[in-house]
Every structure is written in C-alpha cells, then in structure tokens.
Amino acid sequence: MSSPLKDVLESLIFxxxxxxxxxxxxxxxxxxxxxxxxxxxxxxxxxxxTAGRGIQIVHTGGGYIFSTHPDHDRxxxxxxxxxxxxxxxxxxxxxxxxxAYHQPVTQAEISAIRGVDSTYTLKTxxxxxxxxxxxxxxxxxxxxxxxxxxxxLQYFGLNSLDELPSEDEIGKILQEEKxxxx
Amino acid sequence: MPENVSDPIPAEEAAxxxxxxxxxxxxxxxxxxxxxxxxxxxxxxxxxxxxxxxxPIAAITRDYLGYLDRKEQINLDREAEFLFIAALLIYIKSxxxxxxxxxxxxxxxxxxxxxxxxxxxxxxxxxxxxxxDKEEDQLLQWKRNFLPPLPGESELDFTEVSLFDLAESFFxxxxxxxxxxxxxxxxxxxxTEEKMKELVGLLRDGQVLDFLAYFATQxxxxxxxxxxxxxxxxxxxxxxxxxxxxxxxxIRVWLRKDARRAGHHE
Numbered sequence: 001m002s003s004p005l006k007d008v009l010e011s012l013i014f015x016x017x018x019x020x021x022x023x024x025x026x027x028x029x030x031x032x033x034x035x036x037x038x039x040x041x042x043x044x045x046x047x048x049x050t051a052g053r054g055i056q057i058v059h060t061g062g063g064y065i066f067s068t069h070p071d072h073d074r075x076x077x078x079x080x081x082x083x084x085x086x087x088x089x090x091x092x093x094x095x096x097x098x099x100a101y102h103q104p105v106t107q108a109e110i111s112a113i114r115g116v117d118s119t120y121t122l123k124t125x126x127x128x129x130x131x132x133x134x135x136x137x138x139x140x141x142x143x144x145x146x147x148x149x150x151x152x153l154q155y156f157g158l159n160s161l162d163e164l165p166s167e168d169e170i171g172k173i174l175q176e177e178k179x180x181x182x
Numbered sequence: 183m184p185e186n187v188s189d190p191i192p193a194e195e196a197a198x199x200x201x202x203x204x205x206x207x208x209x210x211x212x213x214x215x216x217x218x219x220x221x222x223x224x225x226x227x228x229x230x231x232x233x234x235x236x237x238p239i240a241a242i243t244r245d246y247l248g249y250l251d252r253k254e255q256i257n258l259d260r261e262a263e264f265l266f267i268a269a270l271l272i273y274i275k276s277x278x279x280x281x282x283x284x285x286x287x288x289x290x291x292x293x294x295x296x297x298x299x300x301x302x303x304x305x306x307x308x309x310x311x312x313x314x315d316k317e318e319d320q321l322l323q324w325k326r327n328f329l330p331p332l333p334g335e336s337e338l339d340f341t342e343v344s345l346f347d348l349a350e351s352f353f354x355x356x357x358x359x360x361x362x363x364x365x366x367x368x369x370x371x372x373x374t375e376e377k378m379k380e381l382v383g384l385l386r387d388g389q390v391l392d393f394l395a396y397f398a399t400q401x402x403x404x405x406x407x408x409x410x411x412x413x414x415x416x417x418x419x420x421x422x423x424x425x426x427x428x429x430x431x432x433i434r435v436w437l438r439k440d441a442r443r444a445g446h447h448e
Contacts (some may be wrong), residue, residue: 017326058323070322085321090310091217093317097309113302115220116263156316157323165312173308177228 005032005040019063019154061154092128095121099131099146100164106143115175122146130155216256220269220303222249227300234300237293239278240284243271270296345414348393349428351433352410355397372405385422385437393424393433 012028013020023066025037041064045057058067068076088096097115099105111118112123125131136142153159165173216222220329221432226245227234249255277292385391393413400406414434416422426433 042288056323060320065325067323067325070319073324076324080324087314087317087321093310093313094217097306097313101309103305113299113306114218115261115267115299115303116218129439155320156313157320158316165309169312170305170308173311174304175309 005036006044009037009040009044013057014066016063016065017064019059019061021063024063037125051087058157059159060157061150062159088122091116091118091121092125094149096125096130096152099125100148100161102139102154103147104134104145105147106137106139106145108143110146192318204221215254216249218257218260219264220300221307222246223263223267224304224307234298234304234392237297239271239293243268243275246271348410348414348417348424348433351393352397352406355394355406356403358398372408374408374412374415377408378415381409381412381416382421382437385435389436391435393435395432396435408410 008029009025012025022034022037022041025041026032026034029037041057045059045064048056054069054072055066056069057064077085094114095110095118098110102109102113107119107122110122122131126133128151129149130152131142131146134147135144135145136168148161153161158164214226223242223246226242226249227237230241230245232238232242247268249259250268256264272290274296381391384396397406397409400409413422413424416435416437417424420438422435422437424433424435
C-alpha cells in the first residue's frame with residue numbers, strides 16, 4: 001500500500017542534489033505536520049532497505065538524499081571512469097578533526113595542536129569546501145577563524161557536530177591501541 | 183641507541199605505508215614516516231609503555247634525538263618543527279633539574295604543558311581513525327551531487343595554466359636553446375606589433391599552437407622574448423586561451439571564439 005505523502009517525498013528527495021531537510025519538505029507540503037512527514041520518511045527509507053534495491057535513501061548532513069548502494073561501488077566507478085577514490089590525506093584529516101573539535105579556531109591554534117604548520121593543509125581544506133572562514137579573531141593580527149562546513153558533515157555521513165566521535169568512542173580506540181601493543 | 187632505532191615501524195604507520203614495489207634499484211619497501219613531532223613522541227611513549235602522565239624526559243629525549251639524527255623516518259620538510267619539540271624537551275628537563283625548596287605541586291610540573299598537548303593530540307588522532315572509517319563508508323555511496331560530468335572519449339581534462347606555468351615553459355625553452363649552441367651574430371629587429379600580427383595570424387583559423395614548438399622556431403633570444411610577451415598580452419586581453427594537459431607538458435594556445443570572430447570582421 002502506498003501513501004500519497006510517501007510518494008511525493010520520494011519525488012522531492014529524488015530531485016534534490018543536496019540533502020533535503022524535513023523543514024524544507026514541510027515548507028513544500030504546506031500544512032503537513034513535521035511528525036507525519038517524518039513517519040512517512042521512515043517508512044520510505046525502510047521500504048528501500050528491505051526491498052534490496054540498488055539505491056537507498058540516507059540521512060546525512062541534516063537531511064535526506066538518494067545514494068547508490070555500497071555494494072555497487074565498483075560498477076558505479078567504472079561508469080564514471082573514476083579509478084581511485086580520493087581519500088583525504090592524513091594531514092588533511094588530522095587538521096579537519098582538530099578543527100571539528102576546537103572550532104571556532106585559528107590557523108595558529110590548529111598548528112599548535114598538531115605540532116606542525118597547517119597553513120597549506122587549511123588551504124586545501126578550504127578548496128574542498130570542507131571548512132569555511134567565519135570571521136576574524138579579535139586578537140593581535142586579527143587571524144581568520146575557521147569552522148567545519150555543511151559539506152564536512154555530509155562527507156562523513158554525519159547530521160550534526162554532535163555525531164562526531166564521542167569521548168567514549170575515542171577512549172575505546174585509545175584502549176584498543178594500548179592493549180594491542182601489550 | 184641502536185636498540186631503539188632498529189625497531190619495526192608502528193602498526194598504524196605500517197598501515198599507511200604504500201605496498202612494496204619493484205624499482206630499478208631492486209626491491210624496495212618505503213617505510214612510513216612520522217609526519218610531525220607529536221606523532222613521533224606518541225610513538226616513542228607507546229613503544230616504551232610509558233605512562234603519558236609521567237614521562238621520563240631524559241630517556242624520551244634521547245630516543246627522540248636518535249630518530250632526528252637518522253632522518254629516515256621523519257618528514258624532512260618538517261625538520262624545524264621536530265627540532266622545536268626537541269628544544270622543548272630539553273627545556274623541560276632543565277626546568278626539572280633546578281633545585282627547589284618545596285616539592286612541586288602537580289600543576290607546576292614543567293612537563294604539564296607537553297602532557298596536555300600530547301593528550302589532546304592523541305584524542306585527535308583517535309578521532310581521525312574513526313572518521314577515516316566513516317569516510318570509507320561514505321565513499322562507497324555515490325550521490326548525484328558528487329557526479330562529475332562524464333568525460334567523453336575525445337574530451338580532454340584541461341587545466342588552464344597560470345602565468346608561472348607559462349614562464350616555466352619559457353625558461354625551459356631558453357635552456358634548451360642555450361644548450362643547442364647556436365650563435366646569432368646580429369639578429370634582425372623584431373617589433374611587438376609585427377609579432378602580435380604573426381601570432382594572431384597563426385591562430386586565426388581555429389588553429390591550435392604548440393607553445394614549445396613555436397618558440398623553438400624563433401631565431402634569437404630577442405625574438406623569442408618578444409613572442410613570449412605577445413602571448414602574455416593576448417592572454418591578458420582575454421583573446422587567447424593557454425591550456426596545459428599535464429604539468430611539465432607543452433602548453434597549447436588558441437584564440438577565444440569571440441576574438442576569432444572579431445578578427446574576421448577586421
């Protein structure tokens with residue numbers, strides 16, 4: 001049984017190139033309460049998950065978007081003629097993680113956390129739009145202040161900064177590293 | 183300290199090290215390197231199973247300097263930063279050696295600053311490994327917004343070149359000319375105006391000019407210089423496009439469509 005609400009949501013998400021938020025959906029479907037939309041969404045997502053489809057709806061970057069199923073990565077890459085996936089360099093990832101946990105933060109502060117100059121890395125992260133400049137700090141030299149961007153959340157499949165690895169998760173990793181050496 | 187420096191690389195470093203590859207020099211394995219001084223310090227602390235809150239500064243400093251001397255496993259671009267931390271370690275040790283009348287409270291421990299930095303860095307590194315997993319998951323799921331335009335067979339991936347690329351190709355050319363050992367007794371005078379006409383003429387009918395090949399045909403340094411300036415002028419006035427397929431390859435030049443049309447109307 002298909003509900004009209006579910007169908008229209010499917011169309012809206014299909015046509016969106018960026019994750020579509022529930023707020024945006026509610027604005028389009030005037031008068032439909034958010035809870036109803038959320039319920040229909042959950043049903044829709046479940047439908048895709050159980051039917052074993054080649055595409056799925058994922059909750060990322062605070063919204064919903066269609067993506068291909070991870071199992072078909074190889075074929076998709078072949079179609080797109082992408083040989084290798086470009087992962088972030090370890091320097092980029094390190095800087096990004098330092099920014100994520102310390103934002104808003106300046107270049108000097110990031111460099112201090114990492115113990116290495118991060119000017120160039122920040123530039124590449126800016127180019128990739130994973131971070132953004134949000135202003136200048138009222139400090140000597142008025143340095144630029146950086147934050148992670150919306151795209152950062154999407155890139156890692158997060159919906160908000162609250163979903164960053166927690167103290168507990170980090171503690172677990174550290175514990176594992178310690179025991180693996182013992 | 184040979185027993186310290188001959189140890190295998192740490193597991194996490196090994197994980198990022200590229201697979202061994204055959205090269206002209208035989209079988210080589212590239213070892214992982216320490217990107218930053220804190221990486222190295224954390225590795226040494228873990229290897230010796232030291233409590234991060236109670237670091238024996240002298241021993242760690244000795245190991246640390248041992249690595250710096252060998253230079254093989256550190257990123258040499260970052261040598262200054264490695265040395266900075268070495269200086270910090272020595273400074274901390276000197277502070278600890280100073281005689282004091284009363285015992286130090288914990289927060290006055292000269293090591294405090296370093297410990298805090300290491301703890302924070304360790305946290306960031308752990309978060310990185312979690313984020314790396316998430317990245318890998320995400321990279322398997324293609325979304326429509328990430329689709330690049332499908333490159334067709336005939337289409338090349340152009341990168342428009344900067345002034346510096348042009349200049350570099352120019353100097354490369356000049357060097358080749360110098361090596362060719364030609365001698366010009368007295369070159370004819372070349373005016374920018376003439377050269378410009380010649381260049382535009384060459385490019386007019388949708389012709390694509392091979393930058394290096396063109397300069398190779400120039401008779402003298404003077405003439406080559408003039409053509410180079412003309413080319414820059416054409417690009418500046420947005421009449422011509424210069425494109426390089428890949429770094430260090432030749433640069434190809436052609437007129438922009440509107441410039442070509444304007445040329446025809448003259």
